[in-house]
């Protein structure tokens with residue numbers, strides 16, 4: 001692909017002067033040729049600088065901003081461009097939660113945050129998270145002797161279990177029902193992603209569409225059952241129950257069904273890949289892995305898992321996770337629609353423009369991250385972090401549409417890493433190259449395959 005500057009910055013700083021690639025078309029061919037939007041954003045910014053104008057399918061022309069100081073001008077925008085997120089609309093009954101207007105979004109976000117961001121809800125679900133993480137470690141201990149483990153597959157399944165338990169609370173009453181909920185959700189998501197990325201799947205399109213519709217109807221019915229149970233019984237007032245909190249906040253049953261589905265969708269691959277990429281980096285940096293396990297040993301002693309209160313005493317683990325999400329941001333980009341004219345450094349961008357958040361390029365911006373490709377968790381020590389602009393690190397996005405699940409995701413990921421690193425050594429399996437691709441999240445094309453050895457005696461593994 002030939003990228004050429006067709007417009008150079010001019011004295012008037014107008015939109016037309018923002019540098020970017022030439023060419024007609026909607027930009028899809030260039031994105032495909034670069035190996036995906038995540039790679040394309042890196043190329044564009046390396047070539048044209050921190051503000052780039054480029055054709056983005058579904059948005060006509062977008063402006064991508066990779067400088068954290070310039071990003072501040074966009075940080076209060078509370079609208080996403082409809083077209084870019086319309087692929088999620090068929091999964092929603094009450095309007096697309098990604099793009100509902102700010103006036104509707106604000107109270108919904110407040111209700112969601114009152115549960116997701118609160119320590120009380122993390123503590124209330126922690127024990128169940130521990131059981132699920134330890135269950136995976138037990139299965140891995142049994143399987144690891146025979147063959148390598150596919151991290152993304154198993155860790156995404158684990159985070160889906162966790163979020164089901166979290167979002168449905170009393171709804172997932174039995175392990176059998178939890179299994180059914182998980183597999184219904186996977187049917188819906190697999191079909192959705194296959195359509196979005198034009199991936200070939202077995203079976204006819206009609207059969208798969210029918211199956212996905214049935215699965216969606218089943219998931220909605222499960223949420224309705226939980227809602228009915230809440231209406232029949234007293235409402236817990238402790239902000240640990242998502243569905244109860246949404247009902248108390250006056251959200252409609254359809255909006256609550258959509259919220260549960262959207263939460264599952266936003267939570268499970270993201271958290272699963274965050275843990276997978278962290279283990280991938282640790283396998284290549286055994287000295288860092290050793291330091292994490294020393295920290296774990298000093299805080300946990302012989303205990304196989306942390307308590308919720310222990311997490312704050314694991315600062316190095318947290319730094320490792322953050323550095324991993326810098327190098328492999330699970331959600332590699334976001335977008336906004338400018339609601340008024342914006343000044344981006346020397347340029348003026350009119351209202352209505354799609355603003356693109358190239359999260360990967362922001363995290364690799366050499367101006368704020370010396371030797372950006374190097375894995376160095378110490379970047380997140382308090383004194384180093386304080387030197388950087390606020391928006392130099394944005395794995396959970398920016399402003400009023402940023403991720404409501406950020407705090408919960410950190411709890412889940414730290415707990416999972418603590419359990420697994422305490423139990424196993426990880427070594428990359430040969431002949432399985434790891435290639436990042438964008439599949440809604442920053443995924444590894446052929447998963448991340450690891451050989452595991454137990455850190456405890458073979459009898460315990």
Ligand code: HEM
Pocket residue numbers: 097098109116163262263266267268270271274329330331332333334335395396397398399400401402403404405406408409410413
């Ligand atoms: C490591 C894990 C996760 C990462 C990296 C991540 C990242 C992101 C990103 C980049 C966005 C878009 C933000 C923007 O446009 O500025 C987002 C949105 C969102 N995330 Fe997460 N997420 C994670 C886990 C979770 C979890 C665990 C939940 C819920 C339990 C969740 C719920 C959401 C929701 C509801 C949105 C939509 C925000 C809105 O439109 O108001 N995410 N996430």
